Amino acid sequence: MAAVSVVPVAMGGHRGYGLGTTVAVAVVLALGLQVTYGLSGQLSVAHAPLMGVGAYATAQLTTAQGLGFWTALLPSVACAAAVGAVVGLPGLRVRGDVLALVTLGAGEILQRLYLQTTFFTNGYPGIAVPPVRLFGRALNERGLYGLALAVALACLWVFAALRASPLGRAWMADRDDEVAAQALGVHSGRIRVLAFAVGAGLAGVAGSLFAVQQGFVSSVSFGLDQTVTVLLVVLVAGPARLGRTVAVAVGLTALVDRLTGHAAVSQGVTGALILAVVALRLGLVGEAVARIRARLGMAAT
Amino acid sequence: MTLRLDRVSRHFAGVHAVADVSIEIAPGEVVGLVGPNGSGKTTLVNLLSGVVAPSSGRVSVDAHDLTGRGPDRFAAAGVVRTFQSVRLFEGMNVLDNVRTGAQRCDRASLVQALLRPPSFRRRQRCLTAGAMAALERVGLADVADRRVTALSHGQRRRVELARAFAAHPRFLILDEPGAGVQPDQRATLADLIAGERDHGVGVLVVEHDTGMVDRLCDRVVGMADGRVLAEGTFTQVAGHPLLAPHLRAPT
Numbered sequence: 044m045a046a047v048s049v050v051p052v053a054m055g056g057h058r059g060y061g062l063g064t065t066v067a068v069a070v071v072l073a074l075g076l077q078v079t080y081g082l083s084g085q086l087s088v089a090h091a092p093l094m095g096v097g098a099y100a101t102a103q104l105t106t107a108q109g110l111g112f113w114t115a116l117l118p119s120v121a122c123a124a125a126v127g128a129v130v131g132l133p134g135l136r137v138r139g140d141v142l143a144l145v146t147l148g149a150g151e152i153l154q155r156l157y158l159q160t161t162f163f164t165n166g167y168p169g170i171a172v173p174p175v176r177l178f179g180r181a182l183n184e185r186g187l188y189g190l191a192l193a194v195a196l197a198c199l200w201v202f203a204a205l206r207a208s209p210l211g212r213a214w215m216a217d218r219d220d221e222v223a224a225q226a227l228g229v230h231s232g233r234i235r236v237l238a239f240a241v242g243a244g245l246a247g248v249a250g251s252l253f254a255v256q257q258g259f260v261s262s263v264s265f266g267l268d269q270t271v272t273v274l275l276v277v278l279v280a281g282p283a284r285l286g287r288t289v290a291v292a293v294g295l296t297a298l299v300d301r302l303t304g305h306a307a308v309s310q311g312v313t314g315a316l317i318l319a320v321v322a323l324r325l326g327l328v329g330e331a332v333a334r335i336r337a338r339l340g341m342a343a344t
Numbered sequence: 345m346t347l348r349l350d351r352v353s354r355h356f357a358g359v360h361a362v363a364d365v366s367i368e369i370a371p372g373e374v375v376g377l378v379g380p381n382g383s384g385k386t387t388l389v390n391l392l393s394g395v396v397a398p399s400s401g402r403v404s405v406d407a408h409d410l411t412g413r414g415p416d417r418f419a420a421a422g423v424v425r426t427f428q429s430v431r432l433f434e435g436m437n438v439l440d441n442v443r444t445g446a447q448r449c450d451r452a453s454l455v456q457a458l459l460r461p462p463s464f465r466r467r468q469r470c471l472t473a474g475a476m477a478a479l480e481r482v483g484l485a486d487v488a489d490r491r492v493t494a495l496s497h498g499q500r501r502r503v504e505l506a507r508a509f510a511a512h513p514r515f516l517i518l519d520e521p522g523a524g525v526q527p528d529q530r531a532t533l534a535d536l537i538a539g540e541r542d543h544g545v546g547v548l549v550v551e552h553d554t555g556m557v558d559r560l561c562d563r564v565v566g567m568a569d570g571r572v573l574a575e576g577t578f579t580q581v582a583g584h585p586l587l588a589p590h591l592r593a594p595t
């Protein structure tokens with residue numbers, strides 16, 4: 044997290060704190076997917092829409108219900124976890140590509156609901172969110188950054204604690220070999236749904252932070268673009284890797300921020316990253332390096 | 345107090361892999377399962393561990409009917425197995441593989457993992473100690489931190505065995521535990537299995553090494569074409585005319 048904490052220092056001023064908060068949100072969001080995909084091996088393509096559940100719940104609770112951010116946080120996370128558990132139910136039957144497609148569909152449904160259920164989401168215009176207050180005073184950019192950093196640290200601790208626990212080992216065992224895991228007493232169905240709920244819960248935390256950072260919640264923030272970005276973070280970092288996840292989240296968020304206003308370049312970079320991930324996962328890079336080494340070796344002899 | 349198959353059959357697309365087989369494993373005995381390739385031994389092991397459900401017949405542990413239940417229910421009842429092709433959790437290190445076995449009876453709780461009460465931390469220390477003890481038994485304590493992908497085939501086989509030992513089974517099913525193990529280490533392997541028997545564990549061993557089967561097993565079951573053809577001592581089973589050509593004399 045040192046990388047997150049140096050962002051404001053490196054950037055300086057309000058912009059630095061804003062970017063630092065964005066990076067902290069991205070780290071929390073990526074940690075959620077690291078639970079669902081990295082630990083449990085279930086590819087969820089509904090992660091950003093699940094983040095939206097936390098964001099809309101916080102928006103509603105702080106505006107219509109008049110609750111403070113601190114009171115609204117826990118119910119918002121619980122809502123996201125509950126919706127995540129429902130989205131993860133197909134994981135009882137299917138895995139891999141099929142599960143990815145099913146969650147893609149679930150994400151699209153959530154997106155549609157954000158637009159159509161205007162009584163709850165206010166449709167396309169969205170909902171304005173009041174600032175976070177601490178001891179009666181609204182937090183400024185710096186205070187909000189401190190809050191996001193503390194929450195991100197707490198989520199890192201949660202992830203590390205889960206990974207080192209019997210539940211974390213059960214998740215990884217089921218991910219690596221479900222038959223061998225079940226033969227050691229792992230109840231795959233229960234822990235898979237739980238992985239979706241915990242992953243969505245962390246996405247809900249990210250959503251709540253995002254809502255108060257932006258001061259506004261709208262469905263455009265939780266689309267496929269955002270899901271692809273967080274998927275890239277997790278795929279580049281590797282499954283269940285904590286340090287790398289933070290590093291890649293910081294790097295990618297800073298890059299996206301740098302490319303703001305250059306849509307074509309931004310899309311090109313995202314496309315190139317996707318191709319790089321595919322090449323890495325298919326072993327094409329290692330194969331190419333081995334060939335070059337072999338040729339160089341032959342040339343030397 | 346037995347692991348039992350009663351008149352169990354299993355067919356795949358009309359082909360009988362196992363036909364009308366009854367077998368019983370009692371605590372504190374080692375039962376050998378022998379027969380030619382394709383005789384249905386691995387299907388029988390899968391039936392005994394819940395990996396495959398029977399087409400007909402009954403599978404029970406201590407008179408509790410587990411027919412059609414999944415392998416996790418069998419594991420909860422104390423039935424632990426290894427596989428013909430070693431199946432480790434490749435993303436974990438050696439110690440975590442074995443700790444996953446040691447936590448067989450635990451319900452992996454989210455709340456406990458997050459709150460980490462003293463009882464939880466004590467249990468974690470206990471799991472780690474149990475896993476290290478199992479690794480020491482198989483002579484792999486010094487590679488506990490290594491990733492399993494970095495191990496030789498023989499070491500991987502021993503990790504799988506340690507994982508099964510750490511689970512404290514009541515019934516242990518070993519599918520070709522000697523495959524890939526150096527001949528000079530087979531006596532040690534037999535001693536380890538005998539040690540489990542001496543602790544009251546009922547063991548079923550599928551093995552091609554007839555010498556090991558003869559020395560280790562209290563009882564031998566011979567199968568061919570999905571049926572049990574003979575049961576008794578190794579000599580009695582090896583004397584069956586249909587099994588004799590496939591069972592080399594013990595060396």
